Amino acid sequence: METRRDHDPASSAEEKFAEYLALRGKRLSRAQRELVRYIFSYHDHFTATKLIDDIRAKGMKISRATVYRTLARLVDAGLLRTHRFEDQVAYEHQYGYPEHDHLYCRNCGKIVEFTAPQLAELREHVAREHRFRAQSHRFIITGLCESCALQQARRRKVDFI
Amino acid sequence: METRRDHDPASSAEEKFAEYLALRGKRLSRAQRELVRYIFSYHDHFTATKLIDDIRAKGMKISRATVYRTLARLVDAGLLRTHRFEDQVAYEHQYGYPEHDHLYCRNCGKIVEFTAPQLAELREHVAREHRFRAQSHRFIITGLCESCALQQARRRKVDFI
DNA sequence: TTTAGTGCAAAAGATTTGCATCTCG
DNA sequence: CGAGATGCAAATCTTTTGCACTAAA
Numbered sequence: 001m002e003t004r005r006d007h008d009p010a011s012s013a014e015e016k017f018a019e020y021l022a023l024r025g026k027r028l029s030r031a032q033r034e035l036v037r038y039i040f041s042y043h044d045h046f047t048a049t050k051l052i053d054d055i056r057a058k059g060m061k062i063s064r065a066t067v068y069r070t071l072a073r074l075v076d077a078g079l080l081r082t083h084r085f086e087d088q089v090a091y092e093h094q095y096g097y098p099e100h101d102h103l104y105c106r107n108c109g110k111i112v113e114f115t116a117p118q119l120a121e122l123r124e125h126v127a128r129e130h131r132f133r134a135q136s137h138r139f140i141i142t143g144l145c146e147s148c149a150l151q152q153a154r155r156r157k158v159d160f161i
Numbered sequence: 162m163e164t165r166r167d168h169d170p171a172s173s174a175e176e177k178f179a180e181y182l183a184l185r186g187k188r189l190s191r192a193q194r195e196l197v198r199y200i201f202s203y204h205d206h207f208t209a210t211k212l213i214d215d216i217r218a219k220g221m222k223i224s225r226a227t228v229y230r231t232l233a234r235l236v237d238a239g240l241l242r243t244h245r246f247e248d249q250v251a252y253e254h255q256y257g258y259p260e261h262d263h264l265y266c267r268n269c270g271k272i273v274e275f276t277a278p279q280l281a282e283l284r285e286h287v288a289r290e291h292r293f294r295a296q297s298h299r300f301i302i303t304g305l306c307e308s309c310a311l312q313q314a315r316r317r318k319v320d321f322i
Numbered sequence: 323t324t325t326a327g328t329g330c331a332a333a334a335g336a337t338t339t340g341c342a343t344c345t346c347g
Numbered sequence: 348c349g350a351g352a353t354g355c356a357a358a359t360c361t362t363t364t365g366c367a368c369t370a371a372a
Binding site for chain 2: 084085086103105106112114116118119122123126127129130131132133134135136137138139140141142143144145146149
């Protein structure tokens with residue numbers, strides 16, 4: 001998957017992180033390096049739990065505690081951002097990734113990204129009206145994805161029998 | 162504020178709930194009735210934990226488990242809605258209370274409600290585009306309220322000295 | 323060498339669940 | 348009476364922490 005060493009997201013995120021750590025006298029350990037490489041080798045939303053399962057499946061040996069500690073640092077470093085959905089905290093790339101909003105399936109947890117330029121305007125308008133200085137926003141549409149909606153419709157029919 | 166007995170939120174919510182239960186052969190127990198009355202006797206955001214503390218302080222004897230079970234039903238009945246604020250799950254009235262969104266001050270935690278009809282349209286539009294069945298949405302504008310923005314500007318000047 | 327990082331297991335918190343026992347309808 | 352509801356405690360689940368040990372720089 002990953003071939004070009006110089007400009008792929010994984011290595012530039014790693015550099016950014018190393019910089020962040022160096023600046024505060026922290027060290028970049030083997031575990032942290034492996035995690036950053038793994039996390040930035042593809043773009044997707046993930047939960048801490050899922051990440052732990054994934055890296056274990058890949059054979060990496062990093063403890064639960066270290067994963068949580070590293071995620072917290074990556075957030076603090078501005079490389080990751082957390083999102084709280086209904087019943088899960090998801091992480092997503094912050095560094096080098098455009099702003100977007102989300103659709104969240106309440107049934108299967110699927111997350112779909114979308115962008116809606118109108119939101120930025122609306123946000124400024126509302127903020128001005130309330131004398132707020134807006135810094136960011138979050139728009140989440142919760143509901144059912146196509147397959148879960150169908151599945152639920154089916155289940156409902158069965159219930160009626 | 163609200164004095165007329167017939168139409169106060171607490172009793173109409175109770176009726177709604179009784180209806181919901183009856184429709185599915187469930188019973189309205191003493192515990193559930195007390196909870197609904199308490200919850201709808203005022204409008205505010207609350208967490209399950211806070212509710213449990215509050216009712217205990219009022220001398221009501223209802224177990225933790227029953228509170229959770231009742232909250233789940235109230236959500237299912239469409240009387241309550243859950244929201245994730247910060248790192249806690251908050252409940253708020255859904256029944257008889259207009260949909261709204263929030264401005265959140267990152268500095269002092271102040272929450273201001275606002276309504277923006279355009280969001281409903283936008284939500285339907287986006288959902289349709291992604292074949293989602295939207296059930297609700299959440300739009301949060303994060304930033305600084307007026308006083309925190311001023312305060313911060315002041316602090317910055319000091320930092321420069 | 324020295325201090326930060328790691329793993330482990332125990333702790334925390336919030337919510338859920340199994341089960342014997344009440345209670346509504 | 349019989350299906351539900353309740354309370355209690357134990358069980359879950361995710362995330363955090365204390366501590367002795369290991370390893371970056």
